[in-house]
Amino acid sequence: MSLLNREVFWPPADELIEVAERIRARLGEWPAAETRWRICLAIPETPKADDLIVFTEPEQTIAAGDAAVLEAHDGRVTLHRGGERFALEGEWSDDWLAALAAFLDCNFEPHDALTLALAWRSGDENKDDAWPVDFATFPRVADLPPAPEGGFPACPDRLGLYPVLPSAEWVERVLDLGVRTTQLRRKTTDPADLKNEIARSVAAGRRHDAQLFINDHWREAIEAGAYGVHLGQEDVQTADLNAIARAGLRLGLSTHGYYEMLRALHFRPSYLALGAVFPTTTKVMPTKPQGLARLARYVQLLSGRVPLVGIGGIDMKAMPPVLATGVGSAAVVRAVTEASDTAAAVSTLQQMFSSQR
Template identity: 65%
Template sequence: MTETLRLQARELFWPPADGLTATTERIRARLGDWPPTHAPWRICLTPPDAPNGGDLIVVTDAAPHLANIARWMLNGAGVLEAAQGRATLHLGGERYALEGELAEDWIPALAAFLDCGFDPHDALVLALAWRDGDEAREDAWPVDFSRFPRVPGLPDAPAQPFAPCPERLGIYPVLPTADWVERVLDYGARTVQLRSKQPKSPELMREIERCVAAGRKHADARVFINDHWREALAAGAYGVHLGQEDLRDADLGALAASGVRLGLSTHGYYEMLIAVHFRPSYVALGAVFPTTTKVMPTAPQGLARLARYVKLLDGVVPLVAIGGIDGAVLPRVLATGVGSAAVVRAVTEAADPAVAVAALQNAFTQ
């Protein structure tokens, strides 16, 4: 028998809808034990008189509401336009568009995934991957990638897919200088990344060239260059790692044609859909834990989400976990099934980096 989970301590829908609430409770009970959401979202099936920052206002056609939408969003509300297999969320100055199946229970499913703590755009992806009756499955969570929606309007993926890299890249130190890249390759790591904070300059180009040369010294090494794709391409690098924001400017066609491997950062389901569209060599999933090495656009994902991401994308694209990972948590990260883990301070701030690299590599053989 399907369990239920009572969510009546807060208002899920406006106007109140007992039938939708009951369905939401039934779905939510089958999604597992997730920390309670810190954002009490309310899905508004009709516009409330005084919308606020916790409201997602659902409309089938934005045109009749144009005069009010700006006011709603100024008050912090989101607007969700949904009809005929398309759903577009306008929230926080961003637009998230999706095409997929709108099941009869997609709105209760959306409420349930919001209650699991997912941001609205990621909860919306899951709601469009939901199918009526999924709560009766042994594992109700959407994990069939073929059922997931797509992001319309993206540039075409390169005609030639990006060159593949090994399915399991192992320990993946992310390093600040060519000196570090050379040292860590000599310690035995075989997948590394240069994440240089230098501005574009002749010195940066020399750093990248040194890293590429260090990779060639070790026949089985895989050296990725973060962000600086033009310089990496000119130097003949094995791979390039880009963030989502870099996709607007990078010449992905030129990179793919050159044989360069491409890794793409993601921070949730919506960005995964974008990344997979471009057929990269690997996808990075993070940040798993809090990290101080860079400013993150989202809260830490945690191990439960990482495990779900791995179950969804395993066999679709190689995966790298990243963010706040060190030797103490690495076994739990690998228990999710992910084939690679990026580390920063676990190597660069280690008392003995050579010993640290060996210990981290050993975790993959346990």
């Protein structure tokens, strides 16, 4: 866990290393960092892919090659990395660079480590548990379009068991077994099939007074009068969120870390999905699995602020430790669709949620 005897800062900065060490010592045990990032306080002669070059003056610029660049001035920090841009606004402590080194050492990606570093406050290293959990200290994601006026309708705070299902037939079967939150994730290029599957699923949801979400296909969900729609981070840039809100549909958004959580919260969604908690084969994930320790920290920060759903690789065995984090809902796929006895699997999973209350 020690940062000593590593080239964490360039040029070497003993005082920053000492502060980073004190902060890291209060953050607990985390997997070893997969990348040994180097925070460059001056421009290295040959920037490397694992360099984060910090600029604190507006007029500074550099052709950084494969290196990432951090521009920090005037209440704003922008990370440029691999063609992507992550912009955050707010206040930060004088120790933010030391905190950044500490959170990078906890194996967080630079944009999430940066989010945590800006939420850090000087003196937090004196706490027994120094992890940032005060939402008021977290930065804001900059340059986002306005959230829909009035926001989206609310969901129950604890959505419970949340099967994500491939067809209307599966939706009907699971709702008949007493599940009250589910999602249709229909993979088809046939417009007629999609329209029919959504209409049939929405009808089943109404019969059971259930929370039926449609994955991705927001136009069709509006047309069918669905309870809600679930979108990924990339869909926020293309979907008409105002149209979804005007139609009265709930909105669930996928997130994969601190930066995306803050970005999603800007749009005032009905719930946030946090994942992928574990490796999953049901879809290609843009990020590595989050794990239980991160999920618990996400819940600690956001519980009571927005309904939360753990998602990704959650099976029967994994459900109890997932629920132990305090998350109010957990999405499952194969735990239901590949069960040898669907009714028994649903009953067992439902009992796990009942014992959580």
